[in-house]
């Protein structure tokens with residue numbers, strides 16, 4: 425095949441291939457630039473020379489402004505067109521290069537924030553889909569952050585931990601591709617072959633009924649609690665426990681060193697975390713939640729690889745971590761690698777989706793272009809991070825306040841979490857709402873604060889620091905998520921994004937100035953996003969102005985006789 429292999433080893437783990445016809449694109453860009461200048465010249469001319477009528481002046485000014493914005497946005501898109509590349513990875517070759525024993529450990533972070541907007545059963549399905557990854561189980565830990573601080577979500581996970589003991593061996597035995605139980609049972613493959621399928625389906629249904637019943641009734645009744653351990657866990661939810669004001673809750677639901685599935689095989693770690701909340705301290709939304717998980721996981725497992733997932737985004741391919749290893753274990757792609765980003769794909773979008781919720785340009789097309797520069801931006805979910813990259817630039821490591829949080833700190837595996845009260849109490853301490861005061865968390869370390877789109881902002885600052893990222897887009901989508909389904913949800917989401925992006929555009933790290941100065945074309949690509957909300961200006965102008973101008977007899981296009 426064309427393209428160069430990026431490893432010295434034989435066989436290759438991944439290849440990179442520039443997309444053809446990029447040269448044509450560049451020629452086109454030059455021609456188009458000339459056309460844009462001609463248009464702007466015409467607008468300025470109309471504004472300064474031709475008109476004395478104030479109405480014409482206003483119209484011409486609006487058009488000039490719109491065209492300048494459109495020209496700016498077009499110029500920024502050129503960053504995506506200059507060096508697009510395609511990558512492929514070969515997980516089949518991995519075992520010839522690295523032994524499974526040497527695979528790095530993986531911590532998965534799943535964020536949820538509200539049991540009514542994000543049904544606990546869906547969150548549980550997401551968690552089960554990654555717990556069933558084709559990856560050495562003893563190296564896998566799943567951390568769930570519950571910003572809703574909800575006993576309902578916790579109950580769902582308690583049930584999920586029991587169900588997992590059956591589900592994981594079932595996936596392994598039949599080598600399922602679809603390891604999200606809900607997706608599996610609603611697909612046709614579940615109805616056919618496997619004899620024990622109906623048994624496991626019944627277990628799933630019974631878990632589903634229990635969880636949904638508890639969510640509907642709004643509380644976990646006594647009848648749902650079995651045993652003292654569970655009672656003790658729920659005792660944290662006292663009467664003055666609210667989602668905005670409560671102590672930290674950390675519960676280790678499954679532990680590799682002691683829990684086994686029904687076939688006697690290891691289980692991955694499963695840890696429920698609801699960080700401390702107080703009305704008087706800022707909670708920083710998802711960025712705050714992720715930083716807490718970074719610290720809690722550092723104390724318990726400190727895996728060098730971290731996957732961040734939104735609760736609605738579940739795994740669709742159990743081999744995904746192996747694809748990531750194809751980049752992380754390759755000496756050619758490993759240096760300065762901060763994260764491997766998978767595109768966001770959505771389940772169940774109709775072909776006629778009028779809201780364009782697929783975001784093809786955002787998640788697929790532009791990513792190819794950025795991958796040829798310093799790599800795709802981070803989109804909050806479906807990204808495998810190297811933990812080290814969240815602690816300072818490639819050349820200067822920033823040491824956290826306590827040694828246990830250091831990315832190189834080795835956790836004592838001989839001492840299981842349940843036998844180590846010191847470890848648990850330290851984990852509670854670092855999940856406290858005042859823990860970050862006077863530290864570098866959110867400014868130089870971890871996920872960065874300062875924008876509502878923490879994912880975009882963090883990825884941007886990492887690239888500025890000198891890290892790079894990689895776009896991985898296998899044929900079988902690695903993750904599937906849910907897109908907003910109502911217009912109100914969609915508008916709210918876009919409003920949030922617009923505010924967050926403008927926060928970056930008008931910060932001192934503005935991509936047009938700081939970004940382009942530090943990383944050239946890549947800064948231009950980031951500018952395209954941070955200024956994305958100003959598209960609304962030309963769209964409004966062109967939606968209304970031509971009609972108004974026509975109605976008042978003003979001509980907005982040049983007459984042929986003028987030239």
Ligand SMILES: O=c1ccn([C@@H]2O[C@H](COP(=O)(O)OP(=O)(O)O[C@H]3O[C@H](CO)[C@@H](O)[C@H](O)[C@H]3O)[C@@H](O)[C@H]2O)c(=O)[nH]1
Pocket residue numbers: 535536537538542569571708709710713733734735736803804805876877878879880917920
């Ligand atoms: O205080 C909060 C608020 C949100 N979340 C979680 O953050 C995720 C994303 O929130 P959502 O409301 O679904 O936002 P979207 O706009 O759909 O998400 C996109 O945009 C976000 C902001 O840029 C990114 O964080 C997401 O990864 C990206 O999918 C969800 O899992 C939430 O549970 C929290 O953990 N704590």
Ligand SMILES: [Mn+2]
Pocket residue numbers: 734736906
């Ligand atoms: Mn979402």
